[in-house]
Amino acid sequence: MTTSVLWLRRDLRLADHPALLAARESADEVLPLFVLDDALLGPAGAPRRAFLFRCLRELEERTGGTLRVASGRPEVVLPQVVRQAGATSVHISSDHGPYGRRRDAAVADALGDVPLEALGSPYAVTPGTLTKTDDAAYRVYSPFFRAWQERGVRAPADTPGVLPWTDGGVHTLAIPADPALGEVQLPEAGERAALRRWREFVDRDLADYADLRNRPDADRTSQLSVYLKYGCLHPRTLLQDLGPGVGPAAYRREIAFRDFYADVLWHRPQSARSEVQEQMAGLSYDDGPGAEQKWQAWAAGTTGYPIVDAGMRQLRGEAWMHNRLRMIVASFLTKDLHLHWRRGSRLFMQLLRDGDLASNQHGWQWAAGTGTDPSPYFRVFNPVKQGREHDPDGDYVRRWVPELRGIAGAAVHEPWLLPTGPPPGYPPPIVDHASERTVALQRYAEVRA
Secondary structure, three states, rough: OOEEEEOOOOOOOOOOOOHHHHHHHOOOOOEEEEOOHHHHHOOOOOOHHHHHHHHHHHHHHHOOOOOOOEOOOHHHHHHHHHHHOOOOOOEEEEOOOOOHHHHHHHHHHHHHOOOEEOOOOOOOOOOOOOOOOOOOOOOOOHHHHHHHHHHHHOOOOOOOOOOOOOOOOOOOOOOOOOOOOOOOOOOOOHHHHHHHHHHHHHHHHHHHHHHHHHOOOOOOOOOHHHHHHHOOOOHHHHHOOOOOOOHHHHHHHHHHHHHHHHHHHHHHHHHHHOOOOOHHHHOOOOOOOHHHHHHHHHHOOOOOOOOHHHHHHHHHHHHOOHHHHHHHHHHHHHHHOOOEEEEEEEEHHHHHHOHHHHHHHHHHHHHOOOOOOOOOOOOOOOHHHHHHHHHHOOHHHHHHHHHOOOOHHHHHHHHOOOOHHHOOOOOOOOHHHHHHHHHHHHHHHHHOO
16 A cells, blocks of 8 residues: 655645645555644744634544644654655645745755655645746736736646545644634634635625625625635635626636735745835834834724724734725824834734735735835825725724714714714824825835935
8 A cells, every 4th residue: 555645734625636636646545744833833823823723623524533733844744754654755735935935845855755746736826827928027916917817727626535544653643722812703614614604705795795895894705815824725616606797806806916915925035024115125114112102002903093993903803804904004004103014914913813924914015005016105095084985884993992882973983073072981093194194205205216
């Protein structure tokens, strides 16, 4: 009997899984393996770790208890598992992040004559695949999307029938207990839950997605980001269900945006930590005690701007935030408070259940005016206007800011205009938006000059 190892990472599912099919074809038995890697677990907050552990428990059950869980550096662990199981090959879905690429190269070297076979990726179009006619990388989304559409996406991989799982005689660790989450309630984890959520979204919300995706009060987005983060389902699975119509077209663009940010990171791995637009590295930010107080108010959701505070409180309450709010709070931190985008991106990665490096870092850079947008420096979100436009009746704010629940309608977005001022317990605005917008534009002008 021959054995292959299926090393699982961001592909925690059994359907539409090319690497799993390759592992099954290459040997008589397949040993499923997950490695708890401190380089990835260390920076992850409790919500991400808890969701991961729950996904692993589902896979352990679905593989008949054969899932092996190990801990340590993958370049050390994989050769040990291969020796113990007598495996002849190791199969993976390719990883395209800066750390993942270095890690996989180290594992391939450590395995020696045993091949590390990569097939498939977590994306509809694998990062690095699309380039311009001169082989240069795309730096702007619109031309990338046109090329993405022209290329097309493969159909989902076949779903395997009965799988010859084996534990290979390899010792396994117990899947860790969930870290403390406080009052945070995570969605059900795993592939089956992901597919149920997708069907619910298709049946109820997809047709109206273009109209309602920017309305946090409506709560009509798919909330599949955490499932895509861990590969509980693949974008191909979603794309095959998107027929004609405005709603499906808008959703298709969002999947392509996820691919775009991953492609930017693949070509420019330094963009995870530094500005995509290199000249923006010289942009001036505030520091000192006053800046720290503003940071604390922003992080706690006590800025005095209701839509900003509601977003930050949703982040802490659900380990998730509506995408429109991600843009609003990021713009406020970087352009109203003049604090560096990296501070916000780090906090998001600690608190989000769906913390994805490429999407998070480049989303922050888009809001900060340092990223892929060709002319973002003059875009400074007005928090009051954003609140009135995307939460017109104030329901989202009242849901997350209980101090303001006594204020009816859109007046909740400007509580400082009430005859008696903000209600007890809610602060006045910590900055004047119009003044800080002027400061932000001046600083961008200095850098661009």
